[in-house]
Amino acid sequence: MPRPVVNTLPKPTLKEKFAALGNLPRFFKLVWETNHWYAILDAILRLIRSAIPVSILYIGKLIIDEVILLSKGLAADHTYLWELVAAEFALAIISDALTRATILVDSLLGDLFSNYTSIKIMEHAATLDLDQFEDSAFYDKLERARQQTVGRTILLSQILTQVQDIITMAFLMVGLMAFNPWLILLLLIAIVPAFLGESYFNDRSYALTRGQTPERRELDYMRYLGASDETAKEVKLFNLSGFLIDRFKTLSNKFYDDKKKLSIKRASWGIFFALLGSGGYYTAYIVMILKTVEGALTIGTLTFLAGSFRQLRSLLENILSRFTTVSQGAIYLRDFFEFFEIEPKIAIAKKPVSFPNPIKQGFTFENVGFRYHNSDKWANRHLSFTLHACEKLALVGENGAGKTTLVKLLARLYDPTEGRILLDGVDLREYDIMDLRRNTGIIFQDFLRYQMSFAQNIAVGNIDEQHNRPLIEQSAEKSLANLLANKLADQYDQALGRRFNNGVELSGGEWQKIALARAYMKDAQLLILDEPTSALDARAEYEVFLRFAELTKGKSAVLISHRFSTVRMADRILVLDKGELIQIGSHEELLQQKGRYAELFHLQAQGYR
Numbered sequence: 001m002p003r004p005v006v007n008t009l010p011k012p013t014l015k016e017k018f019a020a021l022g023n024l025p026r027f028f029k030l031v032w033e034t035n036h037w038y039a040i041l042d043a044i045l046r047l048i049r050s051a052i053p054v055s056i057l058y059i060g061k062l063i064i065d066e067v068i069l070l071s072k073g074l075a076a077d078h079t080y081l082w083e084l085v086a087a088e089f090a091l092a093i094i095s096d097a098l099t100r101a102t103i104l105v106d107s108l109l110g111d112l113f114s115n116y117t118s119i120k121i122m123e124h125a126a127t128l129d130l131d132q133f134e135d136s137a138f139y140d141k142l143e144r145a146r147q148q149t150v151g152r153t154i155l156l157s158q159i160l161t162q163v164q165d166i167i168t169m170a171f172l173m174v175g176l177m178a179f180n181p182w183l184i185l186l187l188l189i190a191i192v193p194a195f196l197g198e199s200y201f202n203d204r205s206y207a208l209t210r211g212q213t214p215e216r217r218e219l220d221y222m223r224y225l226g227a228s229d230e231t232a233k234e235v236k237l238f239n240l241s242g243f244l245i246d247r248f249k250t251l252s253n254k255f256y257d258d259k260k261k262l263s264i265k266r267a268s269w270g271i272f273f274a275l276l277g278s279g280g281y282y283t284a285y286i287v288m289i290l291k292t293v294e295g296a297l298t299i300g301t302l303t304f305l306a307g308s309f310r311q312l313r314s315l316l317e318n319i320l321s322r323f324t325t326v327s328q329g330a331i332y333l334r335d336f337f338e339f340f341e342i343e344p345k346i347a348i349a350k351k352p353v354s355f356p357n358p359i360k361q362g363f364t365f366e367n368v369g370f371r372y373h374n375s376d377k378w379a380n381r382h383l384s385f386t387l388h389a390c391e392k393l394a395l396v397g398e399n400g401a402g403k404t405t406l407v408k409l410l411a412r413l414y415d416p417t418e419g420r421i422l423l424d425g426v427d428l429r430e431y432d433i434m435d436l437r438r439n440t441g442i443i444f445q446d447f448l449r450y451q452m453s454f455a456q457n458i459a460v461g462n463i464d465e466q467h468n469r470p471l472i473e474q475s476a477e478k479s480l481a482n483l484l485a486n487k488l489a490d491q492y493d494q495a496l497g498r499r500f501n502n503g504v505e506l507s508g509g510e511w512q513k514i515a516l517a518r519a520y521m522k523d524a525q526l527l528i529l530d531e532p533t534s535a536l537d538a539r540a541e542y543e544v545f546l547r548f549a550e551l552t553k554g555k556s557a558v559l560i561s562h563r564f565s566t567v568r569m570a571d572r573i574l575v576l577d578k579g580e581l582i583q584i585g586s587h588e589e590l591l592q593q594k595g596r597y598a599e600l601f602h603l604q605a606q607g608y609r
């Protein structure tokens with residue numbers, strides 16, 4: 001859902017930025033967890049590197065002073081001079097080596113860090129509820145957290161470089177202050193306006209990027225729709241490419257325009273601030289030259305001071321502008337950590353009741369109502385009925401009547417908004433959700449077609465048994481998918497889907513047989529099949545159901561189907577209308593009642609006459 005963009009968003013103030021720095025300790029903890037050794041090595045390398053610039057400058061000063069003495073014939077021999085040159089040369093080589101080493105450690109640590117945090121995001125996402133994934137604000141957070149995996153690597157080296165530069169600056173300042181403390185003041189005057197300017201523009205660009213998150217997701221989606229194997233067929237047939245490209249252009253042009261305006265402003269101000277900086281530097285330089293001419297400073301000292309001043313200026317500039325980037329990064333980090341603070345809403349039973357095996361009474365809905373969090377409409381309301389142990393119940397109703405929602409409640413993908421669901425007299429929320437999941441085999445109409453092997457596509461139904469080939473093959477037999485496997489070149493190891501090399505694409509019905517096999521991977525007490533045979537041909541459907549009745553003996557099952565040939569095999573049929581139960585009974589009973597069921601049944605039967 002597009003939300004108001006850009007300028008309406010609050011921009012972080014300087015105070016907020018300092019506050020965001022509070023995220024850094026958590027960030028360092030993450031770095032530390034990623035790899036202790038690289039973290040330590042990085043710190044040591046940078047500490048040594050911080051002392052090098054001032055040392056080189058100082059040796060340079062000594063060299064120049066010595067050269068002057070020698071040229072005036074005031075020094076005895078050249079030994080000291082060459083020692084100094086050798087020392088500077090050695091420092092230069094060490095500095096280069098350390099720089100390379102730091103880049104190496106940074107990039108290794110950065111890569112590990114990015115993997116580590118990506119895994120953490122996936123792990124945390126796995127604990128969250130379906131409901132939360134359907135919330136666009138949540139999605140924005142997830143997206144920002146995900147973007148951080150790359151951004152954080154850069155932030156990591158930025159923060160470390162910042163610390164290193166601050167130490168380098170301290171060394172240089174000590175040198176400068178020893179000669180003339182006023183120069184430091186001049187330096188600050190030259191730098192502070194640039195810092196404030198940088199800070200302002202970084203705020204704007206953060207607000208811009210943050211405000212555009214929903215549109216960026218749409219942009220990515222357009223890119224995906226426009227160029228993906230899964231979408232190519234429809235895009236071609238409906239001739240959608242022009243439509244998608246137009247939308248992409250509109251969005252991307254808007255991003256471009258917003259960014260361009262900001263970049264031009266930033267560049268213009270940048271020129272002014274650079275002017276101030278150079279002004280400050282040259283004022284200081286003139287002061288130093290005058291003092292040298294007066295004889296108060298040696299030429300070596302002049303080069304040392306001018307060098308220190310120049311380096312300090314660029315260091316300070318970098319530190320200050322990096323401060324904004326770092327604190328900006330720290331604000332992004334807040335998004336990252338906020339994502340980890342999202343707690344699943346589905347309550348976890350503290351002292352779970354042990355799951356009945358076998359189920360004795362069944363599942364009882366007591367005045368159950370459910371409303372999706374982003375909707376005012378009740379998807380299910382006033383549902384009261386019992387799914388008896390070992391009963392096969394079919395759900396019937398028009399599109400949007402609430403059938404899928406009902407089974408999602410049964411599987412605790414959501415908890416009821418009102419009322420409760422009992423299993424053998426105990427609220428479902430009292431059981432361990434993992435026990436419930438283990439005891440439920442469920443296949444939705446929009447099941448996933450994994451771009452993996454045939455066997456893996458079945459194994460996902462019970463991933464703990466992914467190496468149990470006999471179980472996978474038995475499950476395939478139950479759903480008739482085995483006949484298909486036998487026709488494939490690599491049989492159960494055949495890669496499916498076109499995304500990767502040598503993958504084979506299957507028909508809708510063939511995929512459905514595979515999905516159905518997933519339900520048989522578990523020895524579940526409750527099977528839920530949401531339109532399991534909609535894509536099967538008449539013979540396959542008949543055979544699947546003959547088996548289904550046999551295979552689900554002693555188990556409870558819920559079937560959603562629009563086909564009455566399927567529905568009538570159920571023990572009882574529950575008819576839903578606008579989320580409410582309007583009829584429940586066996587096929588014969590419902591036909592006799594001449595209500596909605598009979599009406600729908602005859603409507604479909606007419607079509608076959």
Ligand SMILES: Nc1ncnc2c1ncn2[C@@H]1O[C@H](COP(=O)(O)OP(=O)(O)OP(=O)(O)O)[C@@H](O)[C@H]1O
Pocket residue numbers: 134372373374375379397398399400401402403404405406
């Ligand atoms: N994730 C969701 N967020 C908000 N509303 C939803 C969501 N999923 C379904 N709905 C709404 O809840 C109502 C019931 O949907 P549900 O999917 O349960 O219907 P259904 O009977 O299974 O339909 P169909 O026969 O088309 O599969 C519909 O009005 C639908 O718009």
